[in-house]
Amino acid sequence: xxxxxxxxxLNYALSVITSRALPxxxxxxxxxxxxxxxxxxxxxxxxxxxxxxxxxxVGDVMGSYHPHGDAALYETLVxxxxxxxxxxxxxxxxxxxxxxxxxxxxxxxxxxxRLARISDEMLTEIDQKTVHFRPNYDGTKTEPVVLxxxxxxxxxxxxxxxxxxxxTNVPPHNLGEICTALDKLLDNPDLSSVQLCRYVKGPDFxxxxxxxNSADELKDIYRTGSGTVRLRATWEEGPSSRGxxxxxxxxxxxxxNKSVLVERIADVVxxxxxxxxxDVRDVSTDDVRIELELKKDADPQLVMAYLFxxxxxxxxxxxxxxxxxxxxxxxxxRPERLDLKAILWHFLHFRxxxxxxxxxxxxxxxxxxxxxxEGFEKVFDALxxxxxxxxxxxxxxxxxxxxxxxxxxxxxxxxxxxxxxLYRLARLEILVIQNELAEKRKRARQISGxxxxxxxxxxxxxxxxxxxxxxYAGKIDKRRTLIETAEDVAFTxxxxxxxxxxxxxxxxxxxIKRQKxxxxxxxxxxxxxxxxxxxxxxxxxxxxxxxxxxxVAYTSRLIDVPASTGYGEPIQKLFKLRDGEKVIAAFSxxxxxxxxxxTKKEGxxxxxxxxxxxxxxxxxxxxLESFVEASTRSGRRYAxxxxxxxVVGVAKLTGDETVIAATQEARAILCAAEEVNYLSGPxxxxxxxxxxxxxxxxxxxxxxxxxxxxxxxxxSRGSEQTISTTKYEITGRGGKGRELLQRGQFTRIxxxxxxxxxxxxxx
Numbered sequence: 001x002x003x004x005x006x007x008x009x010l011n012y013a014l015s016v017i018t019s020r021a022l023p024x025x026x027x028x029x030x031x032x033x034x035x036x037x038x039x040x041x042x043x044x045x046x047x048x049x050x051x052x053x054x055x056x057x058v059g060d061v062m063g064s065y066h067p068h069g070d071a072a073l074y075e076t077l078v079x080x081x082x083x084x085x086x087x088x089x090x091x092x093x094x095x096x097x098x099x100x101x102x103x104x105x106x107x108x109x110x111x112x113x114r115l116a117r118i119s120d121e122m123l124t125e126i127d128q129k130t131v132h133f134r135p136n137y138d139g140t141k142t143e144p145v146v147l148x149x150x151x152x153x154x155x156x157x158x159x160x161x162x163x164x165x166x167x168t169n170v171p172p173h174n175l176g177e178i179c180t181a182l183d184k185l186l187d188n189p190d191l192s193s194v195q196l197c198r199y200v201k202g203p204d205f206x207x208x209x210x211x212x213n214s215a216d217e218l219k220d221i222y223r224t225g226s227g228t229v230r231l232r233a234t235w236e237e238g239p240s241s242r243g244x245x246x247x248x249x250x251x252x253x254x255x256x257n258k259s260v261l262v263e264r265i266a267d268v269v270x271x272x273x274x275x276x277x278x279d280v281r282d283v284s285t286d287d288v289r290i291e292l293e294l295k296k297d298a299d300p301q302l303v304m305a306y307l308f309x310x311x312x313x314x315x316x317x318x319x320x321x322x323x324x325x326x327x328x329x330x331x332x333x334r335p336e337r338l339d340l341k342a343i344l345w346h347f348l349h350f351r352x353x354x355x356x357x358x359x360x361x362x363x364x365x366x367x368x369x370x371x372x373x374e375g376f377e378k379v380f381d382a383l384x385x386x387x388x389x390x391x392x393x394x395x396x397x398x399x400x401x402x403x404x405x406x407x408x409x410x411x412x413x414x415x416x417x418x419x420x421x422l423y424r425l426a427r428l429e430i431l432v433i434q435n436e437l438a439e440k441r442k443r444a445r446q447i448s449g450x451x452x453x454x455x456x457x458x459x460x461x462x463x464x465x466x467x468x469x470x471x472y473a474g475k476i477d478k479r480r481t482l483i484e485t486a487e488d489v490a491f492t493x494x495x496x497x498x499x500x501x502x503x504x505x506x507x508x509x510x511x512i513k514r515q516k517x518x519x520x521x522x523x524x525x526x527x528x529x530x531x532x533x534x535x536x537x538x539x540x541x542x543x544x545x546x547x548x549x550x551x552v553a554y555t556s557r558l559i560d561v562p563a564s565t566g567y568g569e570p571i572q573k574l575f576k577l578r579d580g581e582k583v584i585a586a587f588s589x590x591x592x593x594x595x596x597x598x599t600k601k602e603g604x605x606x607x608x609x610x611x612x613x614x615x616x617x618x619x620x621x622x623x624l625e626s627f628v629e630a631s632t633r634s635g636r637r638y639a640x641x642x643x644x645x646x647v648v649g650v651a652k653l654t655g656d657e658t659v660i661a662a663t664q665e666a667r668a669i670l671c672a673a674e675e676v677n678y679l680s681g682p683x684x685x686x687x688x689x690x691x692x693x694x695x696x697x698x699x700x701x702x703x704x705x706x707x708x709x710x711x712x713x714x715x716s717r718g719s720e721q722t723i724s725t726t727k728y729e730i731t732g733r734g735g736k737g738r739e740l741l742q743r744g745q746f747t748r749i750x751x752x753x754x755x756x757x758x759x760x761x762x763x
Contacts, residue, residue: 013164017335018324021163023170024333025323025343026350027122027147028154030161032076034147035065037090040115041123051094051112058108065136065143070108078105081113086157087172087206088472092116100207100252100288101259118472121150130357132330145331148354150468152178152347154323158203166335168322171203171229171254174480176473178344179465185344186462193340194219200340202483203229203317207288208251210234210482212314218483222340225321232314234482237300238291244278247300249290251480253315258282262290264311272563273310276303326350351461356451363447366440368412373437375413376420380430382407386417501760504536504544504561505568506586508751510577513568514561521756527567533583537757538590545627546571547585547612549646550578551639551682555631558588576633585650589628592760595654597624605678611653612638613661613688615697616645619733620685621653621678637682651703658730660711660723661701661737665692666746668711668723669737670730673703690736700749712750715741720750 023030029037039061045052058073066073079085081093084100095111098104105111115123125148133142158172181199185191197219202211212230213221221227231253238246252258265280276298281291294303308314324333325346338346379386386403393399400414409417450456503518509530518524521532536544540559547553554575562569571583587594587610595608606623613619622638639647651657657673669689677686689698702711704725711723721740728738740746 017163018332021161022168022335023159023323024146025325025346027149032066035061036077045114047117051114054108054111054113067137074108084206088118088156089116090119102257122147125358128358129361130354134331169318169320174204179469182344182465193223196340197222204479205254205481207254208480209253214485221319225337225339227319229317231317232308244296245294247292251288256312261312274306355457355460359447359450366444370440372416375409376433379407499539499541502540502558503757506533508533510571510583511568512571513564525566532754534586535757536588537760538588538593542590544588546583547650548581549584550581551637551641551647552635553627553638554635555627557630599623599625608654610650612647612650613701614641614645615648616642617689617691617698618685619676619688621676640682640684648698648700657703657705658725660704661689661698662713662746663696663698664745665696666741667737667739670728671733675733687734713746714748714750716744716747
């Protein structure tokens with residue numbers, strides 16, 4: 001099984017690599033693309049004829065050469081027709097072929113296609129025995145292993161593909177720059193990839209944009225064949241008015257969905273994370289044009305810097321110049337990651353091979369024609385005799401045999417003479433034949449000389465490159481992608497936050513919302529059965545920390561809490577809570593609310609810190625200072641409860657508080673908070689109260705500041721009982737506590753009513 005799996009998977013992997021996912025360095029095409037173009041060429045679907053239904057093309061390709069799904073075939077055909085996908089589209093589509101907004105193309109039965117004009121350069125030499133052919137999948141036809149491309153398609157159109165164990169991602173380039181680099185490499189074959197970067201400035205994406213990489217970074221990418229191109233949108237400032245100012249985004253990064261981009265910018269507007277940005281509108285026609293409306297006093301550079309960081313307006317293109325290179329077996333290529341010079345070198349030598357094969361084919365055709373013309377020339381003065389031989393013969397075969405014997409001709413010459421039309425017997429026709437023979441002999445001598453002269457054939461390659469450059473990369477085809485190293489504007493997200501006082505409301509079921517102010521908590525909207533856990537006033541630039549029963553604290557800026565007058569949002573939208581994890585306490589870390597939480601000396605508790613108690617009777621004190629900065633979605637740990645235990649509450653300590661804790665078995669302990677050890681990092685803590693059995697657990701606690709602070713509990717008999725420092729004496733921690741009921745248990749801690757928040761300016 002091991003050997004069978006290994007050999008079969010290897011065969012599959014090689015098939016994917018060589019016959020599906022990777023392009024050939026010579027024509028830059030994957031097999032499916034090559035088969036589509038070749039089928040269209042066979043159907044004479046050139047740029048000069050009417051469009052034909054894509055369904056017809058897809059069906060012919062699938063039936064003759066590519067026995068795979070029609071959806072994948074059509075998707076490939078569509079991409080070759082999209083001007084925003086290919087720098088130089090190879091297919092001319094008619095109908096809906098998708099858009100930059102991510103709209104899919106219409107069904108293949110509605111759309112039509114034909115080859116684009118530039119595809120002529122990919123296929124025009126295919127019938128001159130310039131490339132190797134192999135049998136198709138069922139052996140009924142033959143297909144080209146590679147197209148005799150005159151254009152360096154791999155670099156100018158790029159490609160992307162994922163094989164088994166390897167991938168490719170070649171960016172598109174400017175045809176003029178690539179042709180210039182090829183010309184310079186012909187002049188000096190010793191040029192390196194870095195030196196060729198004088199002529200190939202960098203990728204040239206069909207959607208424009210701006211490349212941020214430095215010249216040295218781009219040189220390193222072309223030298224190694226891999227790297228990352230940082231690409232961002234281009235923009236310009238629009239007119240200003242009394243109401244505000246405008247910015248127009250004029251191009252977007254390659255492969256970015258424009259509608260998704262606009263949605264992402266709109267989300268920034270709606271969430272008020274960027275207050276200077278008021279609105280976004282897509283006013284694009286054929287060209288990209290996204291309008292951003294800003295406040296009058298907004299800094300456009302700062303706004304764009306924020307959008308570049310937080311939206312797809314800036315993206316990365318991972319370059320991987322992996323492709324198939326020719327081997328001794330003409331039908332199979334070998335995958336290899338190449339540098340810029342190697343790709344250009346392979347293309348030039350492929351063009352030399354094509355030119356050589358083309359000349360050999362032309363020479364063979366000339367020699368065949370010369371042979372026939374020599375036969376005409378030999379017998380033209382003896383036409384009368386030939387006519388007599390034909391009249392006296394018993395048929396074509398008999399007359400051919402007699403003519404060959406009489407004039408020493410071969411079968412091809414004799415057959416051509418016998419097929420000669422009567423009007424060719426005119427006196428002037430011999431001059432035409434002699435002139436044609438002279439021209440053919442002259443051309444044959446030229447080709448024979450070229451086949452012996454490699455330098456002459458290289459000259460043909462160079463001249464054809466110049467023709468391509470002049471025809472398709474003239475003054476009209478300017479570079480679309482700018483290459484400028486832009487200085488990133490330094491900013492913090494706090495720069496865009498309008499500082500104002502807000503209130504965050506947290507419910508016991510884990511719903512959270514932010515409001516401008518709350519006058520009466522009893523009127524706030526809550527889901528049925530839910531109640532307010534806590535209210536956190538503070539500045540929009542301040543943070544709030546949320547403690548869970550699993551010993552994890554999550555910190556968020558107040559501005560990041562969704563603003564709502566309804567129920568709010570589940571806290572899981574902000575943080576990644578695990579199953580069974582819930583918020584048990586929360587504090588506003590605005591200095592006006594929380595007080596001084598700065599630790600002056602390690603190991604010594606600051607003036608304001610926190611106390612946590614776990615269900616198995618342990619407790620610890622810890623600092624709040626480490627939770628001021630916003631956390632990741634996974635949070636930070638503040639306690640490490642034992643297995644099976646959980647944190648039942650977290651309270652703020654400011655001085656001489658007394659801890660009042662109650663257990664399920666109706667026992668309570670009152671002790672000074674200072675007796676609980678202060679920990680510099682998350683831990684289990686020390687014993688606060690010893691439980692009376694395996695079923696016993698701590699239900700909750702309060703940090704009492706005086707006689708009025710009551711811990712209210714509900715008993716199993718349905719009554720309510722209060723515990724305070726006035727009713728019971730304070731003891732040391734670590735004991736079993738005081739028994740408060742002889743019969744029955746405590747069922748739950750009754751939460752105290754949350755008071756309406758006072759304005760911070762008055763506090």
